[in-house]
Amino acid sequence: MLIRFEVANFRSVLDPVELSMVAVDRDRVEARPVPNLGESLLPVAAVFGPNASGKSNVIAALTWLRTAVRESLRFWDDEIPVEPFAFADGENRPSEFTVESVISGVRFEYVVELDRQAVRYEALFHYPEKKRRRIFEREGDELKLQRGLGNLSGTRELLTARTLALSIARRFEEPLVSDFARDLLDAQTLGLKSRNRRPTYYGPTHSTxxxxxxxxxxxxxxxxxxxxxxxxxxxxxxxxxxxxxxxxxxxxxxxxxxxxxxxxxxxxxxxxxxxxxxxxxxxxxxxxxxxxxxxxxxxGTRTWFQLIGPVLSALRSGSLLLFDELDASLHPTLSMQLIRLFHDPVTNPEGAQLIFTSHDTSLLNHLNRDEVWLTEKAEDGATRLGALAEFAGERVRKSQNLEKAYLHGRFGALPDVDRTEILRALGLIG
Structure with a gap:
């Protein structure tokens, strides 16, 4: 299960933002205890915010990393296809990605820093008995391996400045590496639009x-x-x-x-x-x-039918399903049913996770406070992501009506609607 994901300097994200699946309210059936972690993890997280605030880029960042691990060895010969923040000093800073997951009860942490020319830093750690141990760590072209993992030594021979070590190492079938890589690669993304604005499917082919x-x-x-x-x-x-x-x-x-x-x-x-x-x-x-x-x-019927394969595959394997603009694809009733499938341990016994973006505030009535995240655009155009449960440093009450509070601007993350310009253009005001 995903513990947390952090990204910096990717598309509209400049400074680091973090999406955490760690439960705040652990005393409910939806929160899945992880004994070795000492925390409970959530099966659902939702990102809300106004248009152009960067909701989709949170989904896109994790999708990009998954695709990078799959493709860097084959396609990154000339340039790394990363998309840094277009303003400020984004072009001169590395993009950074961090994924933490728990696999078979063990916590893993994967960190990457790169730009278009090279992978600057990359590391995979695990925490057996809660102590951090390096599986591999790479600075530039220098790669260090954990003792006893000599079967990964062939990674050095294939390593280039523009190839992820994880892309290479996963092919040697060392369980510590391949299990983590498989967990990341099994993630599926639905609804995310490519640069030509057409919805695109990213992930394993689990057709309905x-x-x-x-x-x-x-x-x-x-x-x-x-x-x-x-x-x-x-x-x-x-x-x-x-x-x-x-x-x-x-x-x-x-x-x-x-x-x-x-x-x-x-x-x-x-x-x-x-x-x-x-x-x-x-x-x-x-x-x-x-x-x-x-x-x-x-x-709507075609969309629901096409969802069945990815959803059942995720529920069966306990993998991650990312869904951009859930409300654009499904009626609110069906969106609610989808959330319930992941919430309920009976239909989701393997701990599959659903992370989605949405504008549909009615879904807030089916989400707990620690399952909601909000995006806003700062003055410099950068995306800020915050947890609703800890909004503005003040803990949101567990019993609060989230939809009502959101629509009343209690949590921000609403469109700042100023009609002056359009009224003036229409000649309705001077």
Whole structure:
């Protein structure tokens, strides 16, 4: 589980900001105790704030680091594609990232400092028996390894100024390294827009369709282990269908089959194309059950369907799911259901975590004070991130109505609406 994430000098973030998953209110079922850590961790965190305050960049920073670990060895030959703060002295300072996680009860800490030309510092530590021990530490091109990890010595041979040591070391299957790297790489990001403003999916490919596939329909041969695979397939389908029905969209089932599309030809004829996998959602109305093509479904229905795979994968493996602009993709009722899935230990027994950004203040009614974070833009254009539970140095009451207090400006982080300029442009005032 993620303990905390810190970033500095990335996009709109200049000075370090930290998002912590450590619970303030530990006496509730949502807070997951971690004995070796001496703290409880939260399965949900939400970031609220006005437009252009940098909410998405908190999600983008952690996503960037995950992608960097996956790709630096293959693609960082000429330049490190980091995006420092555009103003002040951002271009002349390194970007910094820190991730702390607990894996199998042991705390790990990963630190990176880099700019476009080189990785300046990088280290991975762990805390067996609560004592900090170095797994590897790198300053420039000099790499130091923990004693007894000689199987990682090959990392030095592949290390370059623009390659993360973690990208290399994870390939040697040393559990101390590979377990941490796998935990980071298993994170999934939904809704985050790329620079062309189109929503992009970042993370392992856990498509929803495969959760509904029936192996018995596609395998005609009796293969070793096929019976177990078919049993797992049926369990997957049951879980996915239950989550689809949870949305109460009037959908009863999902049909996935091979379909040969018809293409019109010249004259009155038509030809069939190559067979393709087709997804149809079966709607119920009175006594009728009618399958409709996926393309005919509403955007909300398609979005919920596409979420099922990533959500179930996260819940099953106990991994991290990042979701930018949750309210832009889902109806508030569905957003609430998603939060409940991660809150409830019954549906989230492995400690999966959901971190999302949103403008929908109604979701504050389903969040505890230590699950809410606020962004604001400072005068220099830099993003500031603060915990609601400790707003302005004053602890927010556990019983406080968070939505009402937020909308009344109690916590700041609201748009500063000044209509003077637009009214003057419209000629309505002098």
């Amino acid at each position: 369709v495969r959760w509904f596939e029936d192996l018995s329909d596609r395998n005609q041969l009796s293969l070793p282990g096929l019976e177990e695979l078919e049993s797992l397939s049926q369990a997957n389908r049951t879980q996915a269908l239950a989550l689809l029905r949870l949305a109460d969209l009037g959908i009863d089932d999902v049909v996935i089959d091979d379909h040969e599309p018809l293409y019109p030809e010249g004259g009155a004829g038509a030809s069939r194309g190559r067979a393709q996998r087709r997804v149809r959602l079966v709607h119920r109305a009175a006594e009728e059950r009618v399958p409709l093509d996926f393309a005919a479904e509403s955007e």
